Amino acid sequence: MATDTTQANPPSPAAPPAPTVPTASPPAATPQHHFLPQVRWTLWCVAGGIVTVAAFFGIHWWSYRLSHSITEDAFVEAHIVNIAPQMVSGRIVRFLVEENDHVKEGQALAEVEPVHYRDLVEQARGKLDLAEAELKRQEAGLAKLKKEVPLQVDVAKETLAGARTEETRAKDNLKLTTDEVNKTIEEAHAAVEVAKANLTLAKQEYDRFTELAAQDATPKRRADEVTRAYDAAKAELRLAEAKLAKAEAARTRIEVANRDLEVARTLVAKASKALDLAETGYDQIREVELLVGVKKEMVKDAQIGLTTAEHEFQFTQVLAPFPGVVVKRYRSLGDFVSAGTPILSMYNPDLIYVTANLEENRLRGVAPGNPVELQLNAFAEPFHGRVVWINKSTGAQFALMPRNVVSGEFTWVVQRVPVRIAIEKDDRWPLLRAGLSVRAVISHGPGDPEWAEQASREMADLEARYNRAKE
Numbered sequence: 001m002a003t004d005t006t007q008a009n010p011p012s013p014a015a016p017p018a019p020t021v022p023t024a025s026p027p028a029a030t031p032q033h034h035f036l037p038q039v040r041w042t043l044w045c046v047a048g049g050i051v052t053v054a055a056f057f058g059i060h061w062w063s064y065r066l067s068h069s070i071t072e073d074a075f076v077e078a079h080i081v082n083i084a085p086q087m088v089s090g091r092i093v094r095f096l097v098e099e100n101d102h103v104k105e106g107q108a109l110a111e112v113e114p115v116h117y118r119d120l121v122e123q124a125r126g127k128l129d130l131a132e133a134e135l136k137r138q139e140a141g142l143a144k145l146k147k148e149v150p151l152q153v154d155v156a157k158e159t160l161a162g163a164r165t166e167e168t169r170a171k172d173n174l175k176l177t178t179d180e181v182n183k184t185i186e187e188a189h190a191a192v193e194v195a196k197a198n199l200t201l202a203k204q205e206y207d208r209f210t211e212l213a214a215q216d217a218t219p220k221r222r223a224d225e226v227t228r229a230y231d232a233a234k235a236e237l238r239l240a241e242a243k244l245a246k247a248e249a250a251r252t253r254i255e256v257a258n259r260d261l262e263v264a265r266t267l268v269a270k271a272s273k274a275l276d277l278a279e280t281g282y283d284q285i286r287e288v289e290l291l292v293g294v295k296k297e298m299v300k301d302a303q304i305g306l307t308t309a310e311h312e313f314q315f316t317q318v319l320a321p322f323p324g325v326v327v328k329r330y331r332s333l334g335d336f337v338s339a340g341t342p343i344l345s346m347y348n349p350d351l352i353y354v355t356a357n358l359e360e361n362r363l364r365g366v367a368p369g370n371p372v373e374l375q376l377n378a379f380a381e382p383f384h385g386r387v388v389w390i391n392k393s394t395g396a397q398f399a400l401m402p403r404n405v406v407s408g409e410f411t412w413v414v415q416r417v418p419v420r421i422a423i424e425k426d427d428r429w430p431l432l433r434a435g436l437s438v439r440a441v442i443s444h445g446p447g448d449p450e451w452a453e454q455a456s457r458e459m460a461d462l463e464a465r466y467n468r469a470k471e
Contacts, residue, residue, distance in 0.1 A: 149281030367447025
């Protein structure tokens with residue numbers, strides 16, 4: 001031990017040189033034995049200091065690890081959106097951006113061959129013009145019908161009223177004619193009977209006076225008077241019979257009146273049918289109104305077709321849906337693309353965050369709102385952030401090859417839970433890139449749920465700001 005210590009600690013330069021006489025070597029060892037306790041004390045002090053410093057830093061490190069969850073399985077992420085032509089296919093005739101270009105909302109990124117879709121717009125516009133012209137024609141016809149049909153109905157009603165008046169007059173005329181003719185016939189019959197009676201009486205007088213005149217038993221003048229009376233009675237009988245014949249002939253007036261009544265009735269029936277026919281004009285109006293409604297729907301369909309064609313023509317211009325940066329181009333000028341085929345990818349630089357895949361045994365003490373130190377290899381100084389939310393599922397649930405423990409074989413593997421972290425903005429924010437590796441140091445604590453909910457809502461609003469459905 002003494003020899004090793006002597007070799008490890010050479011003599012001090014201030015010691016006198018050893019004598020050449022061999023017998024003088026024992027006195028030279030006296031100073032080394034004198035300094036040996038001091039060396040040991042120094043070594044113990046140094047060792048004690050090292051142990052103290054190690055214990056201090058070890059306790060600090062241990063307490064730091066107990067109060068923080070640390071993972072290097074974390075990355076800067078963004079919502080990378082694949083941009084593709086909507087509803088159109090064709091050859092790319094213009095590419096207006098390159099990778100790493102910053103674009104504004106609505107800026108043209110590329111253009112698909114528009115000739116075919118421009119022709120579709122013109123075709124749809126022609127169909128719309130034709131549908132509108134047909135609608136105007138139907139509306140003009142409807143307006144004409146609405147004017148004509150009421151007039152026709154009024155005329156038909158007046159004609160029917162006149163026909164019914166004429167029918168009533170004909171009925172009255174028939175009744176009057178029938179009564180008059182019948183009375184005339186009755187009077188003629190009565191006159192004939194009177195004339196016959198007078199003739200019979202006159203004949204009796206004539207016969208009596210004729211016999212008397214043959215016997216010269218009566219004056220001649222009286223016989224002449226009886227003869228004249230007899231002749232007059234015969235003439236009156238002939239006159240009465242003539243009047244009776246005339247009265248009988250007047251029955252034709254009844255037939256004429258009947259024919260007039262039949263004609264009047266026919267006119268009433270005809271006028272009634274004409275009124276019914278005129279009133280069917282209202283049905284025609286309703287039919288034309290339905291046709292106008294159909295034509296309006298055709299115009300709407302044509303307008304929708306034109307709007308669709310215009311949208312398709314507009315979709316030949318591939319526009320940026322939000323302000324952001326182009327990170328990848330998948331197609332080149334002249335390539336043929338189909339609707340929905342991505343031609344480039346971009347993301348919104350304002351919507352950048354960190355996703356830390358934290359081991360399940362390090363989740364204790366982690367809560368939404370806890371502060372986080374974000375160490376990136378691309379930056380000398382760390383970023384700071386706060387936990388927004390802790391996912392309700394592990395990443396293994398979405399693996400391409402999910403776990404299958406049905407066979408009975410099981411190997412315990414620590415699962416990782418995605419934790420979203422909002423990054424506090426500073427002057428270096430524009431230098432952040434999606435995909436950068438991060439070492440996340442999450443402080444333990446009760447968290448701040450209200451702040452986390454507000455931060456989550458703000459991130460969702462930022463994403464939805466440029467992705468709302470357009471009216």
